[in-house]
Amino acid sequence: MTTIASRRNPPPAPEQHAPGWLARLGAWSGTHLRVVLIGWLLVLVAFGAFAPQVESALSGAGWQDSGSQSVKARELIANQFSGLNSTALQVVVHDSAGAIASDPVARQAVDRASALLQADPRVSTVLPPQPGVSISQDGRTAIIQGGAKADPNEMVRAADELSKPITALSRKNVSVNLTGSSALWANFNQVNHSAMIKSEVLSWPVTMLVLVLAFGSLVAAGLPLMLTLVGLLTAAGALVLSTHIAPVSIWAMNFAMMFALALGIDYALFIVVRFRAALKRRADQTDRRQAAIEAVAETMGTAGKAVAFSGLTVLVSLSTVLLVPSPAFRSMALGIMLSVVAVLAATLTLLPAVLGRLGRRVDSGRIRLPGALDRAERRAERRAAAAAASATGAGVEGAGHAAHPHHTVVGLERLLHHWGALLHRRPWIAGGLVLVVIGILAWPVLSLRTGMPSIAIIPQSQTARAGYNQVVDAFGPGAPGTLSVVTPATEQTAALQLLRSDRGIAAAVPAGSSNGWTMTLAIPTTDASAPATGSTIDRLRSQLPSGTLVGGAAAENHDLEQVLSSRTPLVFGLLIGLGFLLLLVALGSPLIAFVGVVTNLASIAGAFGVAKLVFQDGHLSGLLGFEPQGFVDAWAPLFFGAMLSGVAMDYTLFLLSAAREHYDLTGDPQHAMRMALRTSGRVVVAAAGVMVAVFMTFALSGPLAPKEMGIILAVAVFLDALLIRMILLPVVLRLTGHGAWHQPKWLGRILPRVRFSH
Missing domain, CATH: 1.20.1640 (Multidrug efflux transporter AcrB transmembrane fold)
Structure with a gap:
């Protein structure tokens, strides 16, 4: 149906223009399958050789604001106070029958746990339980500390490896649990990695079913899997190589896998649907090989261009995450971007090469619709072909329809x-x-309220949470979030007095001095994830003597939360601005570019x-x-x-x-x-x-x-x-x-x- 507006302003006849570079690339790929395959095999061999190392090479830490005061405090404590910082290991020994000092089984558990810590080369020093500091008032709970000698990522690995042997020391009335920030992240990565593997296993049958239904044939349904595997192997190898430059979070691989699958399906489906349509328009050509190459060129010149812009917009969107000064976030964005680049490159080269060789065989293994639906499809195809034939020479509007006789309704x-x-x-x-x-x-x-993850992110069965709960029961809700306050030695008295008088601090205990610095352990009155604890940290930083650093796991979480909150408006502003510019370049219309970007925010808000x-x-x-x-x-x-x-x-x-x-x-x-x-x-x-x-x-x-x-x-x-x-x-x-x-x-x-x- 032609609208009144289009009658008043009849459109010009479609302009003839030379094929673009994507169409030429598609035609070249379609006629050079062997060269393209060899090229991609070399890429996969180069990166795939490193891919098996991805599980062991990637890190489990990095959830921090690298430029924050808390990270500076952690580094200072690592150098001056034997690594007794936020990444130190903590072993909680709890005796449900009585005081640890009078129970030989509990004392033996303390000695053996201390020996396990001392034997690990990543532990700098072992601090035994101390009365009034790390032994509870009832004497039933004691904490052993193992100072961090390695970087945060290695300490997460140490926690992961020591967790089982330490837990194995538990007896009938005595429980032994590894806890602390490093243990929490080790447990977090372990349980979430297992859950994601389970989810991926469950999702594959569903994915394959939807793919077969969407593509209508087994051969076509396998094409997105080809793109996914290329993206995954390339990204995995590239991430392993990236670890030689900077630590990369294990979550980078998980998100890379998710996006490789998502974009592999999106791009393959879009290209294959358009390729089939272009191929149908050449159904009367006797040279099937030439018809397939022409169809590939047309598809890549139209749908391929949309895919190229799409990949660019995804990369631009993810690049905004790099504004957050956190290794975990930057490496996760890097992992996704690597998979996007690999899938996009394969879509623009490998996919047209395969389609050019497959031609009409792309529909091999076609899934037939049952009974009446299959007959309806054949009738509709005949009607579409008849309509296309009658539309020939019917003017511009008819030419528009005739150009697409493949649309089977x-x-x-x-x-x-x-x-x-x-x-x-x-x-x-x-x-x-x-x-x-x-x-x-x-x-x-x-x-909406946001906050850094609490202990609730790991199940009750995990050792870090069991130890956390025992520390809370024995020392108060703020004990797991103990702050490490590092002060110049000349200001220790004033700092200690202020800490003990602050309403948000339950107790403040001197923890030693070294090379002109003193450290004080300040236990908040509230849970580590509570907003009140964050307020206490901000207040202390504004009131403590100049040069004082407030660190600890709770302070690191608070600083990361603050930088995330401050950068979120900037990130969304860039997402809107850059997205608008990309749509404007791609589509040429300010109104539709604006609508396309603004409507993105609607689904996110919902x-x-x-x-x-x-x-x-x-x-x-x-x-x-x-x-x-x-x-x-x-x-x-x-x-x-x-x-x-x-x-x-x-x-x-x-x-x-x-x-x-x-x-x-x-x-x-x-x-x-x-x-x-x-x-x-x-x-x-x-x-x-x-x-x-x-x-x-x-x-x-x-x-x-x-x-x-x-x-x-x-x-x-x-x-x-x-x-x-x-x-x-x-x-x-x-x-x-x-x-x-x-x-x-x-x-x-x-x-x-x-x-x-x-």
């Missing part, structure tokens, strides 16, 4: 075709309902509104099986926000590049909107279905951190794909008409000319 495409027609008739109702739903879901964000209800308020905690912390982890808004922005831009470009392509062909904005839904809508829905299924398996796994990640990502992708991309964005295109694609003349002289039509 069956199954999902038929649904999307009718859905586009419905949105065309009822745009205000559809758009209004979406805004109401998103508004209701996003409203709780206004009362997801965090749900996260507030679930993880802060505790709704569904019983069903999902977790202990709410009373807040959402502080890294979630910034890190997950950047990830989700990249995924949302992925879907935005798939949809809008198709709309731009059809608008350039026909000049009809309504036709462009419906055809974008009909062609790329299928890709968005199928890709989102796989991602939601994968993320929900993480939500169902045991520990809290994967649950939080799974729920936030799954809800955001669901909202973005079904409400934002399938309803709100098409409604905006419907209501703005030609204005959506308007480009001021002055802007046209500045921007490069990017075409998505072939």
Whole structure:
């Protein structure tokens, strides 16, 4: 149907232009399969040789603000006070029958635990339990400290290796548990790594089922797995090599695996769908090999260009995380970016090479629809072919349709075709309902609280948590978050007096002096993760004598939380600004670029509104099986926000590049909107279905951190794909008409000319 506006302004005939570099690259790849395969085999051998080392080479620490006062205090204590800092190992010995001093079994446990610590080369010194400091008033609980001789990452490895032999010292009435910050991170990485492996195993059958249904054939369904494996092997090897420059978090590999799978599916689905369509338009060519190469060139010149822009936007989104001065966050962003680069490079070279050789065999192993659906598909194909034949020479609008005779309106495409027609008739109702739903879901964000993870992030069965609970019971709620206050020796008296008079400090005990420095252990009155503890740290820093450093695990968490909060507005500002510029270059229209970026924020806000209800308020905690912390982890808004922005831009470009392509062909904005839904809508829905299924398996796994990640990502992708991309964005295109694609003349002289039509 041609709109009144398009009749008043009949579009010019489509311009003929030379194939772009992506089309030429696709054609070259399609005719040089052997060269491309050899090139990628060399890449995989080079990086794959290091990939098996990824589990042992990557680190378990790095959750810190590297420029913070607490990290400076940790480094000073490591040099001047035998490493008795936040990374030191703590062994808690608890005797439920009586005092440790009078129980030979408990005394033996203390001696053996001390010997295990002394035998480890990463432990600098072993500090036995001291009355009034590390022995409880009832005498039943004692703490042994092992100073850190190695860096934080090595101390996490030491905690991981010592945990079992130390726990094995427990007897009937005597429990022995390794705890402290290093033990907590060791337990955290261990339980979450196991949960993520379990989730990935559960997600693969679901992924394969959705892939087979989305691609319709077994051969085509295997293509995203090819891209995923290339991305994973390359990223794993590159991460191992990166450890020679700086420590890389083990979580970098986990997120790299997740994004390699997600983008491998997205890109392969988008390219294969368009390749099949281009191949169908050449069904009457007798030279099948030439037809396949031409189809590859056309696909890479159109869909390949959208994929290239998509990969660039994902990389730009993740690069904003590098603004956070934390090794863990920077290395996680690095891991994802490496996988994106590898998957993108394989999509632009290896995939067209394989498609060029497969040709029509891409549909081998085709999954037939049952009975009536299969007959309906064949009838629809015949009708589409007849319509294409009759459309030849029917003018510009007819040429637009004739250029795409492959659009078989069956199954999902038929649904999307009718859905586009419905949105065309009822745009205000559809758009209004979406805004109401998103508004209701996003409203709780206004009362969202964030905080660094508490001990609740690891299960009760873990030794670090068992020891933590014993320390709390014996020494008070603030004991696990004891602050290490390092002061110039000349200011010790004033510092000690101020600490003992502060309302947020339960006790302050001198812990020695060295080379002009003194250290005092200050035990807060509140839990290490409580906001009041953070307020106490800020107050002490403003009042203690000049040159004093306040450190400790609680202070390090507080400093990281502060830098995350301060950088989040900057990161989101860059996400909006850079995303707008990229969409502006890709699509050429300020209005549609602005709408594409702003709507990204809607799904993110809705997801965090749900996260507030679930993880802060505790709704569904019983069903999902977790202990709410009373807040959402502080890294979630910034890190997950950047990830989700990249995924949302992925879907935005798939949809809008198709709309731009059809608008350039026909000049009809309504036709462009419906055809974008009909062609790329299928890709968005199928890709989102796989991602939601994968993320929900993480939500169902045991520990809290994967649950939080799974729920936030799954809800955001669901909202973005079904409400934002399938309803709100098409409604905006419907209501703005030609204005959506308007480009001021002055802007046209500045921007490069990017075409998505072939």
